[in-house]
Amino acid sequence: MPRPRVGPCPPPENIYEFSMDAEEAQSLHFYRKSLEKTSPLSKYIETEHQQAGLFSLSPFDASLDDGADLQKRRRKKCGKCVPCLHRENCGSCLNCLNRRTGKQICKLRKCDQLKKRRSELEVSEVQIRLFYDNTKGVVYGYTVSTSIV
């Protein structure tokens, strides 16, 4: 795998944008994972790619790992909504008062995403940006983002 250029900007090669469904995105992710296992340098290079911002570290991208039990894996708080930004437990909601047996986060801190049933969330498509050099036919990296309807 080629080395990415380090820095805040993507390398000046072509950027190819397209969308794929979640299943295709998983295949791409598995392919990347298999490359990591077969190349001794791959882990190091992967880190460089991440530092260069070429691979998405978004929660959804992480969730593409091991897609077999995607449905079973616990979701994580988004970290950006108002409830997530609350640092302190209110101490007076039912969840706070029932902390020991209830094992639930303070109601004021409950992430907006996690309030929804998983069945209410539908990933419509996955946007991919490929960074590549078409003179060499080399892909330097990609980013992944999802849209949810």
Next chain:
DNA sequence: ATGGACGTATGT
């Protein structure tokens, strides 16, 4: 519909 209990995934 709402809340309580609990197993256990997840991160440290």
Next chain:
DNA sequence: ACATACGTCCAT
């Protein structure tokens, strides 16, 4: 090992 809190089941 331990704390947190998600997912699920059950009662109301």
